[in-house]
Amino acid sequence: MLNGDIMERIEAIKKIAESLNDELVICNIGFPSRELYYVKDSPTHFYMLGSMGMASSIGLGLALSQKRKVVVFDGDGSVLMNMGTLVTIFSQNPENYILVVFDNQCYGSTGSQCTYTTEVDLHQIAKSVGFKNTFVFEEEIKFKEVLESKGPVFVHMKVKPGNADVPVIDMEPEEIKERFMEEVKRNP
Amino acid sequence: MDSSETVYKALKGAGIDFVVSLPCVNLGKVMELVDCDKDIIHVPVTREEEGFGICAGAFLGGKNPAILMQNSGLGNSVNVLASLYELYRMPVLMVMSHRGTEGEFMGAQIPMGKATPGVLDALNIAYINPKTHEEALKVIPEAWILSKTALAPIGILLEIPFWK
Ligand SMILES: Cc1ncc(C[n+]2csc(CCOP(=O)(O)OP(=O)(O)O)c2C)c(N)n1
Ligand SMILES: [Mg+2]
Numbered sequence: 192m193l194n195g196d197i198m199e200r201i202e203a204i205k206k207i208a209e210s211l212n213d214e215l216v217i218c219n220i221g222f223p224s225r226e227l228y229y230v231k232d233s234p235t236h237f238y239m240l241g242s243m244g245m246a247s248s249i250g251l252g253l254a255l256s257q258k259r260k261v262v263v264f265d266g267d268g269s270v271l272m273n274m275g276t277l278v279t280i281f282s283q284n285p286e287n288y289i290l291v292v293f294d295n296q297c298y299g300s301t302g303s304q305c306t307y308t309t310e311v312d313l314h315q316i317a318k319s320v321g322f323k324n325t326f327v328f329e330e331e332i333k334f335k336e337v338l339e340s341k342g343p344v345f346v347h348m349k350v351k352p353g354n355a356d357v358p359v360i361d362m363e364p365e366e367i368k369e370r371f372m373e374e375v376k377r378n379p
Numbered sequence: 380m381d382s383s384e385t386v387y388k389a390l391k392g393a394g395i396d397f398v399v400s401l402p403c404v405n406l407g408k409v410m411e412l413v414d415c416d417k418d419i420i421h422v423p424v425t426r427e428e429e430g431f432g433i434c435a436g437a438f439l440g441g442k443n444p445a446i447l448m449q450n451s452g453l454g455n456s457v458n459v460l461a462s463l464y465e466l467y468r469m470p471v472l473m474v475m476s477h478r479g480t481e482g483e484f485m486g487a488q489i490p491m492g493k494a495t496p497g498v499l500d501a502l503n504i505a506y507i508n509p510k511t512h513e514e515a516l517k518v519i520p521e522a523w524i525l526s527k528t529a530l531a532p533i534g535i536l537l538e539i540p541f542w543k
Contacts (some may be wrong), residue, residue, distance in 0.1 A: 239463075240464050240466060241458075242395045242458060242463035249435050254440075275429060276425065364468075
């Protein structure tokens with residue numbers, strides 16, 4: 192069961208985003224991207240507006256293609272939709288890859304319908320796939336330790352269901368992509 | 380040069396440096412050639428949809444990505460092609476073994492084989508089906524230039540007779 196003291200997702204996103212500088216972020220579709228955009232915008236952020244499930248895979252391709260550290264902000268529902276990619280990530284073994292799963296035990300962005308993470312533990316799944324460096328955070332986040340760990344790293348971030356009242360992202364998809372690619376090129 | 384060596388040579392000619400793959404009987408040798416090439420990052424995937432996600436990340440990271448897949452995998456990838464590739468305008472070279480075409484020996488391949496061109500049309504994805512090795516060597520690099528210029532995926536459909 193969820194502990195009463197766990198954070199809202201937006202608070203966890205804010206804490207983690209504030210501890211990042213040069214890392215590249217791939218952020219999941221729906222409210223997670225809106226919340227990240229609201230608390231902190233940066234050219235290092237790629238906001239997804241579609242393709243549910245693909246955040247972890249996009250992050251993998253990016254991590255294998257350049258040297259900078261890649262942090263993926265994913266959701267429990269999305270990881271469940273594309274679970275095979277955990278196996279690919281582990282097998283490809285990218286040292287510069289961190290997968291953060293904001294687990295609110297629901298499809299938050301569509302009205303908080305339950306996911307099966309009420310029954311299964313994503314952290315145990317990641318460990319059984321083979322991930323060596325894994326973290327579980329509930330009331331506090333020690334992201335510095337995560338950044339110092341050798342990838343691939345799996346972070347199980349438990350958060351409350353519900354979405355913050357934040358506006359939609361007022362950037363065109365192409366603008367998001369082009370700004371991000373410029374940033375990658377600036378310092379590969 | 381056999382058909383697999385031709386496809387590999389065409390990928391090299393196109394400047395492809397990042398390949399994701401999921402096998403078809405026809406693709407086994409191309410995958411081996413790609414895997415042995417130190418200048419190509421090769422990522423075998425568990426599902427084609429995931430492969431398209433990985434290729435999109437590779438493109439964001441500055442690579443020239445291609446996917447080696449069976450046409451059945453197109454059915455696994457419709458949403459990512461629409462709501463990632465079309466939405467953000469990204470290129471990828473889709474090299475597909477097109478089963479269920481002339482000379483198919485497995486009835487099970489026919490439904491998706493027949494649906495494939497229609498699915499590509501519905502997604503507004505241009506595709507070419509080179510019939511000969513010479514044609515493949517010429518059109519595959521051209522197709523990648525087109526994909527990168529138009530910022531859209533492009534399909535290469537290699538039907539059963541091509542692999543004979
Ligand atoms: C293929 C597909 N199925 C369903 C949806 C609708 N949808 C958008 S966001 C979302 C929930 C995602 O849940 P999760 O990954 O747990 O993220 P959360 O919003 O809970 O942070 C769903 C079901 C979609 N966009 N695409
Ligand atoms: Mg969720």
